[in-house]
Structures are given as C-alpha cells and as structure tokens.
Amino acid sequence: MKRLLALTAAAFIALPLTPAVAQDGTPGAPGAGDPYFPGQGNGGYDAGHYDLGLDYDPGSNRLSGVTRVSARATQALSRFNLDLVSTLSVRSVTVDGRPAAYTQSGSELVVTPRFRLRDGRGFSVVVRYDGRPAHVLDPDGSMDGWIRTSDGVYNANEPQGAMTWYPGNHHMTDKATYRFTVTVPSTRVAVANGDLVSKVRKSGRTTYVWDSKEPMASYLATVSIGKFQLSDSRIGGYRVTTAVDPALAADAQGLPGRHPPVLDFFSSVFGPYPFSSTGAIVDDAPEVGYALETQTRPLYPRAPSESLLAHELAHQWFGDSVTPTLWRDIWLNEGFATYAEWLWADKLGTQTVQASFDEAYARAADDEFWQTPPADPGGPANLFHDPVYDRGAMTLHVLRRDVGEGAFFAILRAWAAEHKYGNADTAAFIALSERVSGEQLDALFDAWLFKPGKPSL
Numbered sequence: 001m002k003r004l005l006a007l008t009a010a011a012f013i014a015l016p017l018t019p020a021v022a023q024d025g026t027p028g029a030p031g032a033g034d035p036y037f038p039g040q041g042n043g044g045y046d047a048g049h050y051d052l053g054l055d056y057d058p059g060s061n062r063l064s065g066v067t068r069v070s071a072r073a074t075q076a077l078s079r080f081n082l083d084l085v086s087t088l089s090v091r092s093v094t095v096d097g098r099p100a101a102y103t104q105s106g107s108e109l110v111v112t113p114r115f116r117l118r119d120g121r122g123f124s125v126v127v128r129y130d131g132r133p134a135h136v137l138d139p140d141g142s143m144d145g146w147i148r149t150s151d152g153v154y155n156a157n158e159p160q161g162a163m164t165w166y167p168g169n170h171h172m173t174d175k176a177t178y179r180f181t182v183t184v185p186s187t188r189v190a191v192a193n194g195d196l197v198s199k200v201r202k203s204g205r206t207t208y209v210w211d212s213k214e215p216m217a218s219y220l221a222t223v224s225i226g227k228f229q230l231s232d233s234r235i236g237g238y239r240v241t242t243a244v245d246p247a248l249a250a251d252a253q254g255l256p257g258r259h260p261p262v263l264d265f266f267s268s269v270f271g272p273y274p275f276s277s278t279g280a281i282v283d284d285a286p287e288v289g290y291a292l293e294t295q296t297r298p299l300y301p302r303a304p305s306e307s308l309l310a311h312e313l314a315h316q317w318f319g320d321s322v323t324p325t326l327w328r329d330i331w332l333n334e335g336f337a338t339y340a341e342w343l344w345a346d347k348l349g350t351q352t353v354q355a356s357f358d359e360a361y362a363r364a365a366d367d368e369f370w371q372t373p374p375a376d377p378g379g380p381a382n383l384f385h386d387p388v389y390d391r392g393a394m395t396l397h398v399l400r401r402d403v404g405e406g407a408f409f410a411i412l413r414a415w416a417a418e419h420k421y422g423n424a425d426t427a428a429f430i431a432l433s434e435r436v437s438g439e440q441l442d443a444l445f446d447a448w449l450f451k452p453g454k455p456s457l
C-alpha cells in the first residue's frame with residue numbers, strides 16, 4: 001500500500017526525482033538473524049539475480065571476479081552489506097553505475113552508495129574483486145567453499161562457503177537466479193548450476209556460460225573446475241549434464257542414464273522435478289569426503305553409489321526447491337533426503353523402508369545418537385550429525401505409520417508444492433501435517449524432533 005502511494009505520487013507529480021530529495025535511510029543489518037551463523041546474509045534488501053563473471057587460473061589460484069547483483073531495497077537504506085571474505089580484495093563498487101564507497105572487514109563488505117536508496121527501489125551493485133581464494137573450516141571441522149584440488153576446484157558451499165568466492169547476500173532465505181560466465185585455461189572445464197548456454201574458446205582459454213533460471217540459495221551454487229569429461233544430453237525427457245574426473249571415468253560409467261529412473265520415481269512420489277536440467281559433477285576429492293546437493297547438479301567427491309545418487313537428487317525437492325528458513329531446521333533437508341534413499345532402496349527391492357527404519361531404531365537407548373533431537377541439533381557443529389539424517393528420516397516413517405499412506409504422501413507432495421522455490425521451517429511442516437491428516441501431532445513430533453532420548457514406539 002505504502003509503495004503504491006509512492007508510485008502514484010511519482011507518476012502524477014511532475015517533479016524530477018533528484019537524489020537530493022531521497023528520504024533518509026538507515027544501514028541494512030549485517031546479518032539475516034540466523035542464530036547458528038549470525039553474520040550470514042544481510043538486511044535491508046532482497047537480491048533477485050546474480051551475474052557472476054569469474055576468471056580463474058588453477059595453477060596460480062588467481063581469481064578475478066565481477067559480480068553484478070540486481071536487488072530491491074526492503075527499507076530506506078543509507079548503506080548495506082554483502083558477504084565476502086576479506087582475503088579477496090575489492091577493487092571497485094558501483095551502485096546503479098555510480099562509484100560507491102566501501103570497506104571490508106571480516107566477511108562483510110560494507111557499501112555506502114552516493115545516494116540513499118528508498119524502500120522498494122530496485123538497484124544494481126557491481127563489485128570487482130580479485131585474489132587467491134581459500135576454503136574456510138566449518139564449526140564441525142569440514143572444508144567449505146573454494147576447495148582446491150590437484151586440477152582445479154571442488155566448490156561446495158554448505159553452510160557458509162559462498163563468501164569465499166563471490167560477494168552476495170549469503171543466507172538461504174534470499175534466493176536468486178544466476179548466470180555464471182567462467183573463463184579457465186582450455187585444459188580445464190568449469191561447471192556450474194543450471195543449463196550450459198555456451199562454451200567459447202579463445203587463445204588458450206575457454207569461457208563457459210551457465211544459466212540457473214530457477215531461484216537458488218547461495219549455499220547451493222557451485223563453480224567447480226577440473227579436467228572434467230563433459231557430457232550434455234537429453235535422456236528420458238531430462239537434460240542431463242555431467243562432468244566427470246577422468247580418473248573416475250570407469251566408476252562413473254553410464255552415470256547420465258542413471259538419473260532419469262531416480263527422477264521419475266521421485267516425481268511420482270513428491271511431484272514434478274523442479275528444475276530445467278539435472279546431472280552431476282564427479283570429482284576425485286577424497287580429502288573433502290562429502291557430497292553436496294548443488295542445485296540441478298550435485299557435487300560428488302567420488303563416483304556416487306545408488307543411495308548417494310538418490311540422496312542428492314531427492315534434495316532437489318527437499319533442500320533446493322523447498323529450503324529451510326534457519327540452519328536449525330536442517331533435518332527438513334537431511335531427514336527427507338535420507339527417507340528418500342530408503343524409498344529408492346525399497347523401490348529397487350534392495351531393502352524395505354521398514355527394514356531401514358528398524359536398522360536405525362535398533363541403536364541402543366544409551367547410544368549417544370539419541371541425545372541430539374534432529375529439529376534442535378544444538379549448534380552449527382552438529383548440522384550434519386547422524387541424528388539429523390537418520391532420526392529425521394525415522395520421524396517421517398513414524399508420521400507415515402501414524403497418519404497412513406494416503407495422508408503421508410499427500411503431506412510430502414503438498415510440502416514440495418506449497419513451498420516450491422521458497423523457504424519453510426519445522427513449525428510449517430508440523431502445521432501442514434496436521435492440516436492434511438486432520439490429526440493432532442504435537443506428541444509425535446515432540447518426541448521425535450525435539451526431545452533428547454530414544455522415543456518409544
């Protein structure tokens with residue numbers, strides 16, 4: 001309403017909108033308010049699109065980048081922050097084409113535009129920067145961000161690595177579309193999210209353009225680089241684009257063709273596959289150890305097993321399309337993807353869901369496993385602890401047995417449909433489950449999601 005009035009005034013009063021009359025603003029918050037990562041994300045604006053230009057030399061680890069962020073102010077802004085580690089040096093910042101003042105400290109880039117930005121105004125920020133990127137260590141000790149390999153980069157950014165290679169609003173509640181234009185020596189391949197648009201070779205360097213048209217949280221973005229074998233084909237109605245480290249070519253034999261059956265099965269259970277392309281990045285990175293559900297194209301540190309493939313593809317619905325609101329809600333990703341692994345194994349006839357549940361439930365009552373409630377894992381060091389995965393999946397199975405087959409799968413489909421490309425938290429999942437099933441489910445969720453100790457059946 002306020003915005004409409006402002007627009008009307010602008011349209012009917014023939015005054016030039018000179019910056020000199022812009023309203024007063026206040027600084028945007030330096031964080032999005034997530035207790036696990038207080039500095040992550042920023043307040044005062046909403047990013048809509050990132051245009052990332054990256055030029056990288058794997059030998060010297062020199063990165064030079066130009067990031068254009070198209071954003072909208074959500075308050076009158078005197079200044080605002082982007083997240084970027086200070087080991088990368090910012091060379092210039094413009095806001096709507098005009099040079100802006102900036103400072104870097106810690107992982108905050110503070111930008112003060114020449115003129116205040118009124119609430120609701122669209123603006124674009126261009127940041128030029130360069131340096132030698134490095135990964136960060138997460139609270140659980142794992143490597144995160146721009147992780148160098150022998151031939152390039154394993155670029156995995158959950159939960160906080162995005163700030164190690166481009167400036168942005170790096171909390172998962174601010175999703176945006178992306179375009180990646182990445183130049184690397186022609187001996188290397190640069191793979192990102194979405195659709196491969198072009199590949200142009202010029203004097204020993206190749207520029208890859210990737211387009212990610214559906215909204216994406218920045219922890220799901222990737223630009224991974226290596227001596228990959230690239231394959232891009234249409235199989236069973238999907239565009240499947242894979243990049244495989246030649247050392248793993250034999251292990252990853254037939255990988256593109258393994259995607260459609262999994263995606264078809266999950267589409268039949270969860271609803272339509274939410275993205276315009278799919279695929280995999282298979283790197284030889286045993287030192288990293290973990291895979292990541294990078295949007296459209298998961299990243300694997302080895303050739304994926306059938307269960308790992310199913311896990312990361314299920315995340316495309318649960319994690320990527322529907323994304324948690326806070327890091328504390330991470331079981332909505334990991335519990336669901338683990339349950340999807342169980343469903344896929346059941347479908348293949350390898351192991352029934354019930355047997356997977358029984359195996360997980362068989363842990364002794366005094367096992368430390370039972371001390372971490374999945375929906376309140378107790379801090380960022382526990383984000384990827386086993387209970388978040390296994391007890392999260394067990395919660396879904398207990399829900400299924402309680403509400404019945406029809407209601408359970410209706411809940412999963414409604415979750416994927418109602419929050420498509422958005423964010424949602426545990427309270428929203430509980431409310432949805434109660435609405436669809438018509439049951440009071442507080443006791444079930446309390447015991448399984450929030451209370452330490454082994455729940456009885």
Ligand code: ARG
Binds near residue numbers: 143144158
């Ligand atoms: N979401 C990933 C998966 O379960 C795990 C990411 C772990 N990240 C980390 N920094 N340890 O597939």
Ligand code: ZN
Binds near residue numbers: 311315333334337
């Ligand atoms: Zn996962």
